[in-house]
Each structure stands twice: as C-alpha cells, then as structure tokens.
Amino acid sequence: MRRFLAIRIAQSLLAMLAISVIAFGMTHLSGSPVDSMLPEDAGPEEAAQLTRELGLDRPIHVQYFKFLGRVLSGNMGDSIMSPGASALGVVMDRMPATLLLGGFAIIVSTIIAIPIGVLTAVYRDTAFDAAGKIIALLGQAAPPFWLGIVLIWVFGVTLDWFPTSGRGGFSHFVLPAIAMGWFQVAALMRITRSSMLEVLDSEYIKLARVKGVPESRIIWVHALRNAAIAPLTYFGVIAGIILTGSVVIETVFVWPGAGQLAVEAIRARDFPVVQAVVLTFAAVFILANLLVDTLYAYVDPRIRYR
Amino acid sequence: MSSDEQESVAPIEPGSERPPEPQPSSGRRRARWRNYPVVSIFILVALLVFPAITADWLAPHDPLQGSIPDRREPPVFFGGTWEYPLGTDRIGRDILSRIIHGAKVSLSISLIGIFFGGVLGTLLGLLAGYFRGWLDAVVMRLVDISLALPTILLALVLAVSVGPSFQTVIIVVVFVLWAFYARQVRGEVLSIRERDFVARARVAGNSHARIIVRHILPNVANTIIVLATLQVGSVIILEAALSFLGVGIPKPTPAWGLMVADGRQLIVSAWWISLFPGLAITLTVLALNLFGDWVRDRLDPKLTQV
Numbered sequence: 001m002r003r004f005l006a007i008r009i010a011q012s013l014l015a016m017l018a019i020s021v022i023a024f025g026m027t028h029l030s031g032s033p034v035d036s037m038l039p040e041d042a043g044p045e046e047a048a049q050l051t052r053e054l055g056l057d058r059p060i061h062v063q064y065f066k067f068l069g070r071v072l073s074g075n076m077g078d079s080i081m082s083p084g085a086s087a088l089g090v091v092m093d094r095m096p097a098t099l100l101l102g103g104f105a106i107i108v109s110t111i112i113a114i115p116i117g118v119l120t121a122v123y124r125d126t127a128f129d130a131a132g133k134i135i136a137l138l139g140q141a142a143p144p145f146w147l148g149i150v151l152i153w154v155f156g157v158t159l160d161w162f163p164t165s166g167r168g169g170f171s172h173f174v175l176p177a178i179a180m181g182w183f184q185v186a187a188l189m190r191i192t193r194s195s196m197l198e199v200l201d202s203e204y205i206k207l208a209r210v211k212g213v214p215e216s217r218i219i220w221v222h223a224l225r226n227a228a229i230a231p232l233t234y235f236g237v238i239a240g241i242i243l244t245g246s247v248v249i250e251t252v253f254v255w256p257g258a259g260q261l262a263v264e265a266i267r268a269r270d271f272p273v274v275q276a277v278v279l280t281f282a283a284v285f286i287l288a289n290l291l292v293d294t295l296y297a298y299v300d301p302r303i304r305y306r
Numbered sequence: 307m308s309s310d311e312q313e314s315v316a317p318i319e320p321g322s323e324r325p326p327e328p329q330p331s332s333g334r335r336r337a338r339w340r341n342y343p344v345v346s347i348f349i350l351v352a353l354l355v356f357p358a359i360t361a362d363w364l365a366p367h368d369p370l371q372g373s374i375p376d377r378r379e380p381p382v383f384f385g386g387t388w389e390y391p392l393g394t395d396r397i398g399r400d401i402l403s404r405i406i407h408g409a410k411v412s413l414s415i416s417l418i419g420i421f422f423g424g425v426l427g428t429l430l431g432l433l434a435g436y437f438r439g440w441l442d443a444v445v446m447r448l449v450d451i452s453l454a455l456p457t458i459l460l461a462l463v464l465a466v467s468v469g470p471s472f473q474t475v476i477i478v479v480v481f482v483l484w485a486f487y488a489r490q491v492r493g494e495v496l497s498i499r500e501r502d503f504v505a506r507a508r509v510a511g512n513s514h515a516r517i518i519v520r521h522i523l524p525n526v527a528n529t530i531i532v533l534a535t536l537q538v539g540s541v542i543i544l545e546a547a548l549s550f551l552g553v554g555i556p557k558p559t560p561a562w563g564l565m566v567a568d569g570r571q572l573i574v575s576a577w578w579i580s581l582f583p584g585l586a587i588t589l590t591v592l593a594l595n596l597f598g599d600w601v602r603d604r605l606d607p608k609l610t611q612v
Contacts, residue, residue, distance in 0.1 A: 026463045
C-alpha cells in the first residue's frame with residue numbers, strides 16, 4: 001500500500017508540474033504584456049525598462065523557474081482587474097462557492113443514478129429499465145448550459161418555484177445542481193447497472209437467496225455494497241467534469257464561484273487570475289483522483305499489487 | 307414479436323463471425339438494440355447530415371441577414387406565421403434557417419476534430435504500445451496530464467490569446483480527444499504485440515513500420531471506430547459550450563451554441579430563440595449516443611465506458 005501511494009503521489013506531482021509549464025506557457029502565447037501595461041505615450045526606452053523589470057528579457061527557462069518558485073510559495077502575482085488583491089486570494093475567495101455547488105451536483109447525480117442503476121439491473125428488460133435509460137440518456141444529450149436556461153425559464157420564472165440566479169439558501173442550489181448533475185447520471189447509472197448485473201449473478205448472492213435473506217436486503221445491502229466499487233472510481237472523472245462544467249453553469253446562473261471568475265478574468269485579460277484558476281482547478285482534480293485511487297486500492301486489495 | 311423469438315433461438319451458422327453471447331437474455335436485448343439505429347439514423351440524417359450538406363438550398367431565409375421589422379417573431383402555432391416556422395431572433399433572422407446552417411458547423415467541427423484527434427492519438431498509442439520503453443512512459447504521462455487539464459479553461463485561454471475562430475475550436479477538440487485514443491489503442495497494442503502472428507511477421511522479415519500498419523492497426527480499427535462514433539456527441543456539446551461562452555465559433559456564424567447564448571437574456575419574452583437550437587443539439591446528441599452504443603455493441607462490446 002505504501003509503495004502504491006508513493007507512486008501515485010509522485011505521478012500526481014509530475015502532472016502538477018507539467019500543468020504549471022502549460023499555465024506558464026499560455027501567458028507567453030498572447031505576447032508581451034508590456035504594451036498593455038504602459039501608458040500610450042511611452043517610448044521604446046520605457047518599454048525596454050519595464051521588460052527588464054518584469055524579467056521578460058531573461059531566457060525562457062529562467063523565467064519559468066522564477067515563476068515556479070513564486071507559485072510554490074503561494075504567490076501568483078496580483079490581480080489586474082481588482083487592483084491590490086493577490087490572484088490566488090481572489091480565486092480562493094471564490095472556490096468555496098464552486099466546491100459547494102459541485103458537491104451538490106455530485107449528490108444530485110448520485111441520488112438519481114445509483115437507485116436507477118440498481119433498479120434497472122434488478123428489473124432489467126422491463127418498462128422500468130427502458131424509462132431509466134431514457135432519463136439518463138436525455139441528461140447526457142442536453143448541453144448543461146441550455147438545460148440551465150430552460151430550467152430557469154420553466155421552474156424559475158414561469159412556475160416561480162426556485163430563485164434563478166445568485167447564491168443564497170438551499171433553494172438557490174436546486175436548479176444549478178440539477179443542470180450540472182444530470183449530465184453525469186447516464187454514465188454513473190450505466191456503470192452501476194452493469195456492475196450490479198455482474199454481482200447479482202454471483203454465487204454469494206445465490207447463497208444469500210437460498211438462506212432466505214429478504215430480497216430487498218440482498219439487493220440494497222449484499223449486492224450494492226460490492227457493486228458500488230465500480231461507480232466509486234468514476235467519481236474521479238466526475239470531479240473533472242463538474243469543475244469544467246462549473247465555468248458554464250456559473251455563467252448561466254450568475255453563481256459567484258471560481259468558474260465565473262475565470263470567464264471574467266479571461267475577458268479582462270487578467271492572466272495572473274486565469275493562471276491561478278487553472279492551477280487551482282487542476283490541483284483539485286488531481287487531488288480528487290488521488291483520493292479516489294487511494295480509496296479504491298483500500299477497498300479492493302487487487303489494485304495495490306498490480 | 308416473432309423477430310424476438312427468432313433472434314433468441316437462431317443457431318450460429320458455421321460461417322458466422324459473431325460468437326454467441328454469454329447472457330441468457332441477450333437475444334431479446336439485442337433485438338431491441340437493433341431497433342434503435344433506425345430511429346437515430348433517421349434523426350441524424352434529418353437533423354444533421356442532410357441540412358449540413360444542403361443548407362444553402364434548404365434554408366428558406368438568409369441565415370445572416372435579418373429583417374428588423376420581423377424581429378422576435380414567435381413560431382407558428384404560437385402566434386407566428388409559416389414564413390418563420392420557428393420564429394425569428396432579436397434582429398429578425400429566421401431561426402430555422404440558422405439551425406439548418408448551424409448543422410454545417412457542428413458536423414464539420416466534429417468530423418475534422420475527431421479525425422485529427424483520432425489520427426494523432428492512434429499514432430502515439432500504436433508507437434507507445436509497440437515500442438514500449440521511454441516512449442511509452444512519455445506518452446502515458448502526457449495522456450495523464452491531458453486528462454487532468456481543465457479543458458474549457460484552456461480553450462478559453464487559447465481563444466483569448468489567439469482569438470476565437472474555427473481553427474481554435476479544432477485545436478481545442480484535438481487537444482481534448484487525442485488522449486482517449488492513445489490510452490485505448492496503447493492498451494490493446496500491448497496485448498496484440500505478444501500474439502504469435504506478430505512474432506511470425508517479424509521472423510518473416512517485415513519491418514516494424516509494416517507490422518504496425520499491416521498487422522496491428524487492423525486489429526485496433528474497431529476500437530478506433532467505436533471511440534470516434536461515441537465521441538461525436540460530446541464534441542458537439544463541447545463546441546456548443548465554447549461558442550456559448552463566446553470563445554468558440556465567432557459571431558455572426560450560425561452555430562447552435564452561439565444561438566442559445568443569443569437568446570439567453572430573452573428566455574422569458576422570446577423563449578424560442580434559445581429553445582430550438584438547444585433542442586437541435588439535444589436531439590442530435592441523443593441520436594448520436596444511441597447510434598454510438600449500437601456501433602459499440604456490434605464492433606467492440608468489451609468497451610463498456612469511454
């Protein structure tokens with residue numbers, strides 16, 4: 001287990017390092033920031049001086065290591081759109097809202113997907129099976145941003161059941177969490193279903209039936225406990241989809257999270273903030289996957305010794 | 307349902323390539339699966355392929371030129387006329403004509419993006435799996451990194467630094483897709499290269515390049531086709547999301563995601579502007595996913611989740 005953990009942690013760090021290279025490189029893609037930072041009437045000497053001050057005249061790898069050093073000490077520069085605030089600080093202020101909404105979305109998709117997955121496996125090839133599939137496939141086909149707009153229109157404005165934008169109490173979470181979570185349902189349900197089918201076919205379930213264990217207990221306790229391992233690994237993937245999706249959903253619902261911040265920062269060409277968001281999202285995603293893998297290895301010993 | 311019964315008892319003919327499937331009820335299920343593609347192929351042709359090819363001839367109005375007096379005209383049956391069956395947008399452009407032209411964008415982006423992503427990923431996967439060693443290590447780490455990056459954010463950054471355009475969207479799509487092919491193809495090549503026919507081909511004096519192209523590639527072709535089919539839907543959603551955020555297809559090109567964004571603020575007063583393009587995406591992706599599932603069940607049933 002320790003060896004497995006060491007390898008996984010080393011891989012995660014390597015991935016983080018590579019992402020820092022990309023985050024560093026992308027700011028250079030758009031050219032030198034000097035021109036936009038100087039006043040209109042500045043001459044070439046002033047431009048050269050600012051370039052020197054920012055260290056932009058140094059070799060690119062020297063610049064990268066300086067950048068990396070700053071990032072490791074938690075300094076990603078200052079935000080351009082909100083002067084005086086550090087880029088990382090601005091992002092961290094917004095992260096709780098994003099993670100909270102993401103968490104809600106994951107709960108929504110789990111609540112819908114796991115029971116449907118289990119029941120479609122138990123009642124396979126019936127009308128229920130078909131209905132479950134249709135619900136899941138519809139969610140996978142509807143683009144989340146459009147689903148969000150339609151939910152706002154129907155449940156927010158026409159029926160006036162839920163608030164349409166911003167952050168507040170529980171009711172504010174309902175629409176964005178559904179718009180975000182429904183997309184994941186299909187995949188999660190499918191994995192649960194096939195995993196359940198396999199488990200329900202196994203010897204120990206037959207034994208439990210012979211022993212006279214009530215059917216509901218067999219399904220929801222004996223079988224689901226083992227079948228749940230497969231969907232568990234999928235939560236790492238979901239974490240990525242949710243983070244990426246937050247950019248779009250937060251824009252639609254005017255949710256004050258890091259995804260919306262990213263869109264604002266990119267429009268304002270606030271690259272320190274963009275870098276901070278990319279690095280933070282990547283870190284959360286990599287951490288989530290490390291966690292899922294560790295949990296998986298803990299639950300299923302075969303993984304550790306592969 | 308005589309076809310059902312025939313399906314379940316049909317003997318495997320000597321020349322038949324398909325082995326019998328292990329599950330006892332698979333006959334019934336397969337019979338139902340076989341009915342799906344008829345509907346989805348019909349939707350795909352009617353909604354995506356046919357309009358994309360014949361857009362200039364099929365569309366009743368100019369997709370770019372609006373008529374201001376006719377702006378925000380509701381769809382027929384909702385107070386509108388047959389002149390604009392799905393209504394008009396805020397500058398009087400015909401929604402139907404724009405959806406028809408939008409099919410061209412969705413189809414070409416997904417085909418071109420999947421082609422280049424597939425070729426790149428397959429090539430790297432073949433080389434990594436066949437030659438192993440450092441090349442394999444490098445490619446697999448790149449795959450990990452690519453899958454860990456927050457896609458939409460990178461797309462946003464790229465779009466802002468080099469400007470949103472058709473090519474930018476293609477680059478983003480290729481960037482997102484290649485890793486899936488590389489990972490899957492490499493995994494399969496690892497086992498194929500150990501098979502006898504590869505060793506014999508080598509003994510017979512074939513070059514590595516010839517073995518890869520003539521002996522290994524045909525054996526992973528099914529996987530590549532299945533992956534490509536299953537991905538068309540997600541590429542359409544990705545393109546729509548990018549266009550929705552204003553970093554995909556630039557205005558005023560009729561792209562479905564852009565049209566949804568256009569009507570977002572008017573969803574209460576002129577719901578048809580956003581609703582219909584979103585429905586077009588949903589129906590198309592739904593049909594694509596069902597079609598992809600069917601292709602997978604036929605060609606490569608062991609690919610359970612991609």
